[in-house]
Amino acid sequence: MADSKRQPKFRRRAEARPDEVLDAALDLFIEKGFAATRVADIAARAGLSKGAVYLYFESKEAVLEALVRRALAPIAEQMSLLSHAEDAHPRAAIEMLLRLIAGRAMDPKVAAVPKIIMAEVGNFPALAKLYRRQVLDMAMPVVTGLIERGVKMGVFRPVDPEFTLRSVIGPVIAHVLLHQIFGIGEGLDAHLDRFIDNHIDVLMNGLAASGGSANG
Amino acid sequence: MADSKRQPKFRRRAEARPDEVLDAALDLFIEKGFAATRVADIAARAGLSKGAVYLYFESKEAVLEALVRRALAPIAEQMSLLSHAEDAHPRAAIEMLLRLIAGRAMDPKVAAVPKIIMAEVGNFPALAKLYRRQVLDMAMPVVTGLIERGVKMGVFRPVDPEFTLRSVIGPVIAHVLLHQIFGIGEGLDAHLDRFIDNHIDVLMNGLAASGGSANG
DNA sequence: CGTTAATAACTAACCGGTCATTTATTTACA
DNA sequence: TGTAAATAAATGACCGGTTAGTTATTAACG
Numbered sequence: 001m002a003d004s005k006r007q008p009k010f011r012r013r014a015e016a017r018p019d020e021v022l023d024a025a026l027d028l029f030i031e032k033g034f035a036a037t038r039v040a041d042i043a044a045r046a047g048l049s050k051g052a053v054y055l056y057f058e059s060k061e062a063v064l065e066a067l068v069r070r071a072l073a074p075i076a077e078q079m080s081l082l083s084h085a086e087d088a089h090p091r092a093a094i095e096m097l098l099r100l101i102a103g104r105a106m107d108p109k110v111a112a113v114p115k116i117i118m119a120e121v122g123n124f125p126a127l128a129k130l131y132r133r134q135v136l137d138m139a140m141p142v143v144t145g146l147i148e149r150g151v152k153m154g155v156f157r158p159v160d161p162e163f164t165l166r167s168v169i170g171p172v173i174a175h176v177l178l179h180q181i182f183g184i185g186e187g188l189d190a191h192l193d194r195f196i197d198n199h200i201d202v203l204m205n206g207l208a209a210s211g212g213s214a215n216g
Numbered sequence: 217m218a219d220s221k222r223q224p225k226f227r228r229r230a231e232a233r234p235d236e237v238l239d240a241a242l243d244l245f246i247e248k249g250f251a252a253t254r255v256a257d258i259a260a261r262a263g264l265s266k267g268a269v270y271l272y273f274e275s276k277e278a279v280l281e282a283l284v285r286r287a288l289a290p291i292a293e294q295m296s297l298l299s300h301a302e303d304a305h306p307r308a309a310i311e312m313l314l315r316l317i318a319g320r321a322m323d324p325k326v327a328a329v330p331k332i333i334m335a336e337v338g339n340f341p342a343l344a345k346l347y348r349r350q351v352l353d354m355a356m357p358v359v360t361g362l363i364e365r366g367v368k369m370g371v372f373r374p375v376d377p378e379f380t381l382r383s384v385i386g387p388v389i390a391h392v393l394l395h396q397i398f399g400i401g402e403g404l405d406a407h408l409d410r411f412i413d414n415h416i417d418v419l420m421n422g423l424a425a426s427g428g429s430a431n432g
Numbered sequence: 433c434g435t436t437a438a439t440a441a442c443t444a445a446c447c448g449g450t451c452a453t454t455t456a457t458t459t460a461c462a
Numbered sequence: 463t464g465t466a467a468a469t470a471a472a473t474g475a476c477c478g479g480t481t482a483g484t485t486a487t488t489a490a491c492g
Contacts, residue, residue, distance in 0.1 A: 008489075008490065008491095009438095009439090009489080009490095010437080010438055010439075010489075010490080011437090011438095011490080012436075012437045012438075012489090012490055012491070013437085014436085014437065014438095017437090017438095030338070031338060032338050032339060033251070033335065033336070033338045033339055035249065035251030035252060036251060036338070036339050038480085038481065038482085039481075039482065039483080040481075040482095048437095048438070048439085049438065049439050049440070050439090050440090050481095050482090050483090051438070051439060051440075051441095051483090051484080051485085052437075052438050052439075054482090054483065054484080055436095055437070055438075059482080059483080060482065060483090091423075091424070115334065117397075118331065118334055118335060118393075118397055119249065119334065119335035119336075120249065120335075121397055122246070122247055122248045122249045122252070123248060123249055123252050128397060128398055128399075131398070132398045132399075132400070136394075136398060136400065140400075147423075150423070154425055155424065155425055156423045156424065156425060157421065157422075157423065157424070157425050157426075159414060159417065159418060159423065160410070160414045162401070163410070163411045163414035163415065164414060164418055164423070165390075166387040166388075166390040166391045166394070166411070166415065167387045167414070167415055167418045167419065167423075169386075169390055170385075170386030170387035170388070170389055170390030170391070171382040171383045171386035171387070172382075172386070173386055173389055173390050173393065174381075174382040174385055174386030174389050174390075175382045175386070177334075177389065178352075178382070181333075181334055181337055181344060182344055182347070182348050182352060183344075183348075184348070184352065184356075185378070194376070194379070195379045195382070198375060198376050198379035198380060198383070199379065199382065199383055201375065202375060202380055202383045202419070202422070203383065203418070203422065203423055204422050204423050204424045205373065205422040205424060206373075206418070206419065206420050206421040206422030207307075207363075207366070207372045207373065207375065207380070207383075207419055207420050208307070208371065208372065208373070208420045208421060209370055209371055209372060209373050210373075224455075224456065225455075225456095225472090225473085226455075226456075226471080226472055226473075227456080227471090227472095228455090228456055228457060228470070228471050228472075229471085230470080230471065233471090254446090254447060254448085255447080255448060255449080256447080256448090264471095264472070264473085265472060265473045265474065266448090266449085266473090266474080267449090267450080267451085267472070267473060267474070268471075268472050268473075270448095270449065270450080271471075271472075275448080275449080276448065276449090
């Protein structure tokens with residue numbers, strides 16, 4: 001009151017606002033889900049008023065879509081990286097790929113997006129299509145191609161690439177789900193590398209002991 | 217009005233109502249998620265009025281919890297089956313287990329429950345605990361035990377059972393997710409057996425060609 | 433000062449949950 | 463067995479709280 005330095009009660013920062021809103025929305029969608037998050041909450045966390053959110057986004061749904069788009073962009077970049085990896089030895093490429101995916105997927109901010117999509121796919125089928133087109137349709141062919149090439153080169157046994165894709169990424173998904181959703185293997189956080197080691201070991205060499213009767 | 221046969225506008229069927237409500241709720245939660253489903257919708261699909269739903273359930277949330285409980289009951293039975301399987305050869309037991317899980321998990325009604333849990337875990341942490349206690353804490357030790365025994369018997373190579381669990385079930389989860397959420401491998405529906413065959417082949421024998429340098 | 437970012441108060445609609453009332457079914461009894 | 467009283471099941475209108483989206487107004491700042 002006696003203070004002469006009246007700092008303004010808000011700043012005009014049109015450039016930075018949209019990203020800040022998306023940051024806040026991501027946090028809240030992770031915490032409470034899309035439906036349970038109020039636009040007012042997003043605004044509050046982003047440090048502006050609810051009305052201001054509507055200066056930058058058409059609707060609450062539009063916030064979600066923008067959020068997903070923004071999260072997907074870097075993944076598209078990763079994919080171009082993976083395309084380079086095609087030159088490498090299939091085994092080494094898959095190993096690199098798995099470590100890359102696992103490392104990123106264990107970051108809650110990254111894991112959250114597929115989780116939100118799974119949760120909201122019923123309400124917004126467009127989200128599933130977006131994710132499928134921007135991520136899956138780019139990533140999956142890279143992996144199946146890698147497997148296919150490995151088979152042709154004779155470094156992999158003759159397996160079905162489409163099916164085997166699931167054997168490559170599935171364990172990582174399982175690991176992330178158990179951890180993120182159910183809090184299982186909490187202490188294993190630091191042991192992510194060891195999990196990947198184990199996964200690659202099993203994936204490449206199989207479970208069966210070499211001496212045993214292993215064929216189906 | 218001219219009709220002499222006045223069929224009643226409702227029937228008293230207190231026995232059947234709760235299950236019918238849960239059936240309807242499951243359908244709708246699958247379609248639209250928990251938050252987006254109105255109690256009136258549930259009632260309409262179950263063929264009674266909204267008020268009647270509250271004769272049988274305390275709240276909308278109580279409907280969800282009852283739904284999960286009902287879905288979990290048969291799984292607990294399955295687990296006792298699995299306990300029997302421990303007597304069998306670890307390899308055969310795992311194979312049987314995988315075919316069992318995959319067959320059930322591809323049924324949308326069954327797959328829906330974990331999906332709903334994943335979606336609503338933010339709002340209702342109790343659900344995750346329920347699922348963890350009633351399913352995971354029962355199922356996971358069976359599998360890790362199986363792996364452990366296989367290692368001790370020498371039919372499996374020395375792997376970490378906790379980590380390898382993820383290699384066993386992960387591919388099935390991936391398959392179900394790709395199919396249920398993103399509609400990938402739609403035509404592969406009939407090929408579930410072939411997917412499991414491929415998974416077991418890779419799981420047991422590994423990807424690496426026998427001649428190659430496969431060790432990490 | 434004029435433009436525009438931002439606010440704060442507002443509206444309208446929706447939806448979970450309640451309850452007074454109606455209808456179906458069962459029971460008591462002549 | 464026929465009928466009326468009793469009970470249980472079900473309805474549907476309603477209430478109150480919540481919240482997405484709007485708008486009149488104000489404040490920042492070049």
